[in-house]
Structure formats: structure tokens, C-alpha cells
């Protein structure tokens with residue numbers, strides 16, 4: 001994999017372009033505080049059949065922070081600009097958590113670009129204003145370390161954290177290295193987003209996926225989203241927290257592959 005960068009919308013986005021270059025394109029959009037490496041095992045499983053784009057949204061990973069006020073719309077326009085940069089017209093998007101908000105918004109504002117959606121551990125509205133403001137306040141006063149342990153307990157199941165101690169430490173490092181401005185800006189974008197009205201009108205194949213022990217977007221919240229989207233499917237991955245691509249990459253890959261084939265998107 002070679003390191004790649006696109007200059008767009010006043011910042012730069014780090015991305016990777018892997019898999020079968022003439023295959024259907026699948027793009028992955030990340031959760032808050034993670035970078036594109038969380039998809040590596042999923043990409044490895046699917047790379048024989050699909051072209052797979054992963055990227056670091058602004059304020060995360062190796063991408064720039066930029067100086068515009070963050071919103072889900074800005075994150076969505078960044079991803080659309082990245083697809084333009086790559087001259088890719090239509091994609092299936094797999095969005096995790098805030099990446100799922102970005103995916104829902106792209107499907108609403110540019111439906112012609114989206115062949116299908118996998119909405120993983122996400123919802124049209126995530127959390128509440130007081131919770132997001134408290135998190136922003138905590139990192140502005142104490143830096144990313146102030147929230148590290150609490151967030152990791154939401155990301156990963158008890159079983160994963162107790163048995164995969166070194167991997168858990170690695171994800172903790174990924175989180176606390178996120179720039180405060182990028183993380184806090186994205187917390188504000190999530191706080192200000194309620195996509196319920198537009199998500200209820202989506203008109204494309206959609207699969208909603210939940211981790212059974214996800215504390216951030218619990219299964220019932222994800223199931224409710226599936227119930228408002230016409231003809232959406234729902235799948236539960238047992239024993240997994242907020243990051244199925246980390247804890248259950250093979251199960252998630254199988255769900256993605258079956259969804260794409262069953263809907264004729266391959």
C-alpha cells in the first residue's frame with residue numbers, strides 16, 4: 001500500500017486505494033477518533049473482488065485539520081471531493097458511527113453517487129447536546145488523554161479489552177493522538193446533526209449493522225434506524241462493541257459481501 005494524499009476543500013486528505021481496480025467501488029468512512037487502519041482486515045478479506053477506498057476524514061489520522069467550522073455536511077463534501085479526485089462516479093459506502101452519518105448525508109444530497117449503504121453502529125442522531133459538550137469541554141481542558149479510557153470502554157467489548165491487551169493499547173494510542181481540534185470539531189458536528197427526516201426517505205439498498213454490546217450506538221438505536229428506512233435490512237453481530245471492523249472483521253466482511261451480491265451491486 002502506498003501513502004496517498006488529495007488536496008481538497010482547503011485541507012489534505014490521506015487515503016488508500018486497494019483491491020481489484022476494475023471491481024465495484026466500496027468506500028469506508030470512519031468513526032470518531034479512529035483512522036483508516038481499522039478497516040485493514042476487512043479490506044484484506046474483500047480485496048479480490050472490490051476496489052476499496054479508505055481515508056482519514058479531516059482532523060483525523062494523517063489528514064489535515066483545516067480551518068473551517070466542522071459539520072457533517074463538510075465531512076460529506078470532503079468525501080465527495082475525494083471521489084471526484086479519484087474520478088469515481090458511483091460507490092457503495094460503508095459508514096461506521098459518524099462515518100454512518102456522513103454516508104447517510106451523502107446518500108441524501110447526492111443519491112446518484114450512492115449505489116448502496118452499509119450503516120454500521122450508527123443512527124440518524126447520535127447522543128445528545130449535553131454529552132457532546134461535556135466531551136468537548138473535557139478535551140479542551142485536559143487534552144485527549146482526559147477521555148481515553150472512557151472512550152475505549154465504549155469502543156471495545158469487555159472480552160476484547162481483557163484478552164487483547166496490546167491491541168487495546170494500540171487503539172488507545174490511535175485515539176489520544178487525534179488532534180483536539182479535529183476530534184472536538186467532529187464531536188460538534190455529531191452534536192448538531194439530526195438526519196432523521198432525510199434518512200427516512202433514502203431510496204437505495206441499505207443494510208444496518210449493530211454490535212450487540214455497543215455502548216455508543218446500542219442495537220435498539222440501530223434497529224430503529226433500520227425501521228425508518230424503506231426496505232432496509234438489519235444484522236446483529238454478537239459479542240462485539242462499537243467497532244465491528246476491529247472485533248469481527250470476517251463477520252462484517254461476509255455481511256458486506258452478501259449485501260452487495262444480493263442487491264446486484266457486484
Ligand SMILES: O=C(O)CC1=CCC(=O)O1
Pocket residue numbers: 030031032033096097098099126151154190216242
Ligand atoms: O466515541 C464514542 O463514544 C463512539 C462514537 C460516537 C460517534 C462516533 O463516531 O464514535
